[in-house]
Amino acid sequence: MSDASEAPVLAITGLTRSFTQGDETIEVLRGIDLSVMPGEIVGLLGPSGSGKSTLLQAVGLLEGGFGGSIQIAGVEAARLDSHKRTLIRRDYLGFVYQFHHLLPDFNATENVVLPLLIHGATRAQAEARARELLSALGLEHRLTHRPSQLSGGEQQRVAVARALANQPALVLADEPTGNLDEATADKVFDELLRLVRDQGSSALIATHNERLATKMDRVVRLHEGRLM
Numbered sequence: 001m002s003d004a005s006e007a008p009v010l011a012i013t014g015l016t017r018s019f020t021q022g023d024e025t026i027e028v029l030r031g032i033d034l035s036v037m038p039g040e041i042v043g044l045l046g047p048s049g050s051g052k053s054t055l056l057q058a059v060g061l062l063e064g065g066f067g068g069s070i071q072i073a074g075v076e077a078a079r080l081d082s083h084k085r086t087l088i089r090r091d092y093l094g095f096v097y098q099f100h101h102l103l104p105d106f107n108a109t110e111n112v113v114l115p116l117l118i119h120g121a122t123r124a125q126a127e128a129r130a131r132e133l134l135s136a137l138g139l140e141h142r143l144t145h146r147p148s149q150l151s152g153g154e155q156q157r158v159a160v161a162r163a164l165a166n167q168p169a170l171v172l173a174d175e176p177t178g179n180l181d182e183a184t185a186d187k188v189f190d191e192l193l194r195l196v197r198d199q200g201s202s203a204l205i206a207t208h209n210e211r212l213a214t215k216m217d218r219v220v221r222l223h224e225g226r227l228m
Contacts, residue, residue: 007074008035009170009202010059014068017054028054030225032068036170036202041193043213044206046222052206055222056174059204060093061085073169090119094168094201096192098175100159102147108134108154109143112161119166126165133161137191153184160192164199171196171203177212189215 015032018025028051036042046052058066061077070078073092077085102111109130116126134143137157147155156177163171176192177185189212196203205216213219221228 006038008037008071009040009073010034010036010204011071012059012068013071015055015058015070016067017051017058017065028225029058029066032225032227034220034227036204038169038202039197039200040218041196041203041205041216043216043219044204044222045208045210045213045219046206047208050222051225052208052222053174056172056204056206059170060095060172061089090115090166092169094163094166094171096156096159096163096171096173096176098178100147100155102155102158102162104147107144107146108139108150108158108161111147111158112165115162115165129165130161133164133195134158136195137161152180153188156180156188157191160188160195164195164201167199168201171201171205173203173205175207176205177209178207185209185212 012032012034015029016027017029018027032055044052044055057063059070066078068078069076072088075088077088080088103114106114109127112130112133113126116129117123121129131143134140137160139154139157142150142154147158150158160176173192177189180188193215207213
């Protein structure tokens with residue numbers, strides 16, 4: 001983890017989000033303040049419905065309608081237009097979801113190669129990086145297998161490799177092992193943390209699993225839209 005004199009990779013100030021249902025306004029996020037420093041892995045702990053996914057969607061610039069400030073790598077990102085938000089996601093962020101969201105017609109290597117090509121890597125560079133990551137995750141014998149030929153744990157390992165392919169400044173993970181059995185979840189989670197630390201990225205990882213949360217550098221708790 002970096003020293004406190006460095007600027008945060010992520011700085012959220014006064015983040016709010018509400019939805020209207022009929023005559024009722026539902027406050028999902030109620031003034032969130034949170035910073036993540038370079039190299040820091042922060043656990044976002046809370047039960048289902050506490051707002052974890054909504055917070056990650058905000059930080060990931062995946063939808064609008066939020067109040068407050070979101071700074072990513074020193075850039076005020078909350079008010080950017082759609083094109084500039086896409087560039088921020090491409091250049092600074094990596095995503096791991098509970099469901100792997102792999103492209104079914106592409107094999108493991110191709111699923112990891114794609115974001116590298118979008119980022120500007122040559123085909124040779126992209127394939128070398130994909131093989132490196134997949135091999136580090138124990139998938140060197142699965143490089144040409146499509147998602148339907150992989151186990152749940154293997155699919156999620158490919159999703160981890162894809163998220164880390166461009167060495168993002170910040171990895172956002174939403175219940176990244178929530179669909180796996182306990183033993184597989186532990187292995188995939190440990191591999192995710194190892195690779196994030198090895199490449200010096202930061203991470204904000206949402207989970208409801210207290211045991212997994214203890215493996216992170218710091219834990220914040222979200223309860224009814226507020227950080228506790």
